[in-house]
Amino acid sequence: MMRSSLLDKLKGDINDHYKKLSDERKETGCTILCDCWSDGRTKSFIVFSVACPRGTLFLKSVDLSGHVDDAQYLFELLEAVALEVGVENIVQVLTDSAASYVYAGRLLMAKYPSLFWSPTAFNCISKILEDFSKKELVSTVLEEANAISRYIYSQAWTLNMMRKYTGGRELIHPNISKLVSNFLSLRSIMIQEASLKQIFSHSEGLSSIYSRGPDAQAFKSLLYSDRFWKSARETVSVSEPLLKILRVVDGDMPAMGYIYEGMERAKIEIKAYYNGIEDKYVPLCDIIDRRWNMHLHSPLHAAAAFLNPSIFYGLNFKVDSRMKNGFQEAMLKMAADDKVKSEITKEHPVYINAQGALGIDFAIMGRRLNAPEQLRLSCISSRRPVAVDETLKRDSFHAGAYDGIFLLAA
Template sequence: MLDSVTGVGPGYKGPSYDKLRVHLLDDLKRECQMLVDSYRSAWREIGCTLMADGWTDQRQRTLINFLVYFKYGKRNASMLCHLFFEVIEWIGLNNIVHVVTDNATNYIVAGRLISQKYENIYWSPCATHCLNLILKDISSMAHISNLASHASKITVFVYNHSYFTGHKLRSANGRAVSAIILDSKFWDDCFTACKLVSPLIKLLRIVDANDKPSLGYVYEEMLRIEDAIKEMFK
């Protein structure tokens, strides 16, 4: 609020106490009620999910947030554009140079429409979201998924035993784990998988941190990743 008042400049006269307490508050309440009513009509049409989030504050009071989730209009790119346009106009067209969204199809369409309407605004998908999707796709590959399953068996077995000796694994599970550990192809595949995803993990850590701007690192590291993939599969 103070930033908004400062932006107006000298000569601004704030609303009186009575106007804030009565008229403006009533207007905002009416606006919020209209928004809630529009959502209520959607709940009757498509249904909704009631969610609750509870915690205890420092004074040991139990607090619960109730949230209503529904997908009305979420997949509609035109509705997203309308919302983005309102926010852009509210912030100020000349104050925005970059818009970042996730990589869902509706947001991609909305982002492109934003760039078409406002030539000075550059849109890009969230780098963190893109990298997470890439890693998710890699993990769903049958070969990688099978490799992860074998590695998980080793990890679970070791954590569930206080001592571990490769020559005394007499149980069926122990023999299976021993066979995985003694399989040289398993370790070769682990090395290949690590070589493939380690640049992606490194880049994810860079873009997911708040230490410094990371857009330049994205392009630099993506070129390195591309070279590493070509080297592995040539």
């Protein structure tokens, strides 16, 4: 009896939570999240979730086996989900960046002009790192770093010695994509350079049977190779700005307002590392631009950065034409009628010039302390207008790797 009562209560709580999230997305807008999974052989699934400021709600999963490369099938699937959630409630749809999803996403936007589609930021940045890894220097040092990790983790003695000298810190980073894990492992190896060299430099290591043999010799050869450590420092230095962005989009705060500026800053840091030598930094910056423009750059990212007070009001920040045009395009696309457009026109200079509540000391201090809500401006379908002064209030939702963007009513 008690078990039945508790189960009924739990079911009621879940239904109440479901209803609250369903009602909220009608007011604030939502993001459709499409998470793809494959066993690498024949089975493929796609999991649909709906995210809004209050939380993320699982919608359903679909077996995609045999249809992964069928763009028309994927479009029809995305369309069915959009209609189920309500096209008028959706701000954007996020999917994988495979060609079939790209085509399906573009078909969806063509049929429903109020929607935005893009791949996730995590996916786009992973593609940039993948292109980096095709550079000879990077591919070589990543493989050598993997060889170091494989040797250490292949036997208990070397693993225990590594943990002894690193204070229990690990070199490998599971539970993320293999490529990103490779870059993070290289970074860990570089940080632990001195500790790793101690494994076979003390008497315990020198007398061990594990210090002999071809694998041990190859391991020691890499550990004392100046060329390896030089390549490791260079690779870590140029990949770290991108890994920083991954940490942001995989964190506990709304991330979209930081991606645009983060990508620009990454190029600046890479250029600075190479002291402005074009032959060094230009090829890498071209990779970033190509992937960014091909996959991720959209009016929403520009608008989110534009409406992020911590960025927009920064001393060194300059609004470029792409950001300005992106903001205007996003507003025009999402403003449903002349009344909403009129409100945007009125509120725009208030935000630009930090007038009213945006200019007081408390608000100025909050620019750096608080994460901004995403696009808290009156610009979506029939939702009622919101003052730009509200931009400094903070959300509590988790955007995670999907870098979701939401328009919130007061």
